[in-house]
Amino acid sequence: MSALYSVLIADPIHESGRNILDSDARIRADVETGLDEGALVARIGDYDALIVRSKTKVTRPVIEAASRLRAVGRAGIGVDNIDIPSATERGIVVFNTPDANATTTAELSIAHLMSLSRNLPQADRAVRGGEWKPARYSGVELSGKTIGVIGFGTIGRLVAERCAALKMRVLAYDPFVAPEIMSGHGAEAANLETLLASADYVTLHCPLSDKTHHLLDARRLASMKPGARIVNCARGGLIDEVALLDALRNGHLAGAALDVYEAEPPTGSALLTLDNVVFTPHLGASTEEAQQAVSLRIAEDMIKFLTTGAAETAVNLPRVTADQLTQTGPYQGLAYALGRLVGALCEGPISRLDVHLFGRVAELDSRPITAEALVGLLSQRMTGRVNRVNAGHLAREQGIEVTESRTEEARDFVSLVEISAQCCGQTTTVAGTLLGGSHARLVRIDGYDVEAVPKGNFLFTRHQDQPGVVGALGSILGRENINISRMQVGVGYDSDTAIALISISASLSAAAMDEIRSLPPIEQAVGFAL
Numbered sequence: 001m002s003a004l005y006s007v008l009i010a011d012p013i014h015e016s017g018r019n020i021l022d023s024d025a026r027i028r029a030d031v032e033t034g035l036d037e038g039a040l041v042a043r044i045g046d047y048d049a050l051i052v053r054s055k056t057k058v059t060r061p062v063i064e065a066a067s068r069l070r071a072v073g074r075a076g077i078g079v080d081n082i083d084i085p086s087a088t089e090r091g092i093v094v095f096n097t098p099d100a101n102a103t104t105t106a107e108l109s110i111a112h113l114m115s116l117s118r119n120l121p122q123a124d125r126a127v128r129g130g131e132w133k134p135a136r137y138s139g140v141e142l143s144g145k146t147i148g149v150i151g152f153g154t155i156g157r158l159v160a161e162r163c164a165a166l167k168m169r170v171l172a173y174d175p176f177v178a179p180e181i182m183s184g185h186g187a188e189a190a191n192l193e194t195l196l197a198s199a200d201y202v203t204l205h206c207p208l209s210d211k212t213h214h215l216l217d218a219r220r221l222a223s224m225k226p227g228a229r230i231v232n233c234a235r236g237g238l239i240d241e242v243a244l245l246d247a248l249r250n251g252h253l254a255g256a257a258l259d260v261y262e263a264e265p266p267t268g269s270a271l272l273t274l275d276n277v278v279f280t281p282h283l284g285a286s287t288e289e290a291q292q293a294v295s296l297r298i299a300e301d302m303i304k305f306l307t308t309g310a311a312e313t314a315v316n317l318p319r320v321t322a323d324q325l326t327q328t329g330p331y332q333g334l335a336y337a338l339g340r341l342v343g344a345l346c347e348g349p350i351s352r353l354d355v356h357l358f359g360r361v362a363e364l365d366s367r368p369i370t371a372e373a374l375v376g377l378l379s380q381r382m383t384g385r386v387n388r389v390n391a392g393h394l395a396r397e398q399g400i401e402v403t404e405s406r407t408e409e410a411r412d413f414v415s416l417v418e419i420s421a422q423c424c425g426q427t428t429t430v431a432g433t434l435l436g437g438s439h440a441r442l443v444r445i446d447g448y449d450v451e452a453v454p455k456g457n458f459l460f461t462r463h464q465d466q467p468g469v470v471g472a473l474g475s476i477l478g479r480e481n482i483n484i485s486r487m488q489v490g491v492g493y494d495s496d497t498a499i500a501l502i503s504i505s506a507s508l509s510a511a512a513m514d515e516i517r518s519l520p521p522i523e524q525a526v527g528f529a530l
């Protein structure tokens, strides 16, 4: 059997993950490391998926050349080397391995904290050089000191717990984490100003983004407690290195321990000339345990994504577990078909899409259901890739406002998914349910009850309720050699307009559709596929 999916591994990963990919007959995994942007642009068009660590830069030109790419898997945590907005626009899922190397990185931060306080690298170099001057390398105790943890996510919490165990007072700053969570991990919540002014040590554990670039700039470094020390095992760009150099040279800061740099490697950086700085070469994730865990996780998650579409750790999709996917999956299929239907029935720009869940379905996570309704709507109207990753972006580009609501009380069916679209001042509403928990049925179009399997080709008409319409439609279809497998006719309760929803064996030609539209009783006629 030839492989169904091709995966490019562009940075070195532990052999355990490669073995998993190699032993799956559905996957062809190629390892090509050290590719620069041009080389990656030239190669990426052949692949369904890309696996990277931090070295390979997945830039907009790479994403634009990636005609087949469905996923970028980051074997690690930080995704600042991947252009997420570009990937999202193109419907490419980006996921990482959020926990696999966290303990290892937290341990490096503690190691740096200790070597910085006790001058271990400097003392090691001195002893090797034959020097024996213990007084020269005298350090400071951690116990009783205050450490400020900036970024209280997975790693920040692990570091805080370890520092608390070392009898340090731990302050934490993270605008997105509640104080109770911080206290649960041995830390006191503080604002950034207080943290910087009172901490003897500051350790960074937030992601690098446009918002956190140079989080520690000259002004904030100057506001730190005199004689404080900094540990950075997160990302180089979080600190302005020129300002850091100044603060270390002028003695305002006593030292720094750096694993990460604004440019890696930091060749030629003046920081390398300072004796009060400890350096490691982006070693945060580099233990046998972490590398094995990261590699296994990315390989397993990539196979799961390619074969089932599940991406629990996606950074550009709402996080959905495999269990949730099993529950919402059938409703997602229904919502997709309803979205396509409403997209076909509305013959103009749509300004708003409302997804309303009634009954049991209202107890589920509505986000993937709403997202699929939007994918269905957009896929009816656009060529090119539309999926849950880029649907929100494409909707915003088209000026479509999306809302979702739920009512746990059942309405006519145990579960009902209802989708309304506003188009040219009119509202079109369609609804569907699942029979036996998995068989999608279309049950309502505007006020008309119908019962149709939402699959295949359809002709929909809205027409004056008068004799002869169905016969006229049937004769045009017959002449076109198109078979009718099922026909629903609905009559309005308080109007003289009726609808017909006809399942047909093939799509109708433009000429046949024009002929149908020219029949005097016809007000609207649409041919579409669900």
Ligand SMILES: NC(=O)c1ccc[n+]([C@@H]2O[C@H](COP(=O)([O-])OP(=O)(O)OC[C@H]3O[C@@H](n4cnc5c(N)ncnc54)[C@H](O)[C@@H]3O)[C@@H](O)[C@H]2O)c1
Binding pocket: 077, 078, 079, 098, 101, 102, 105, 150, 151, 152, 153, 154, 155, 156, 173, 174, 175, 176, 177, 205, 206, 207, 208, 211, 212, 233, 234, 235, 259, 260, 282, 283, 284, 285, 286
């Ligand atoms: N040196 C290494 O080899 C290495 C290894 C792993 C991770 N990392 C880096 O460490 C970072 C943190 O990893 P994690 O697993 O803890 O990530 P995480 O996503 O679990 O936690 C990041 C935390 O930062 C917080 N945050 C966001 N913006 C902030 C801001 N402006 N100020 C303060 N806090 C802010 C978030 O709310 C979140 O709680 C990663 O983004 C990665 O860049 C480095």
Ligand SMILES: O=C(O)[C@H](O)COP(=O)(O)O
Binding pocket: 053, 054, 055, 075, 076, 077, 078, 079, 101, 282, 284, 285, 286
């Ligand atoms: O964000 C991470 O996971 C670390 O920076 C590790 O990066 P690496 O995989 O390139 O060692």
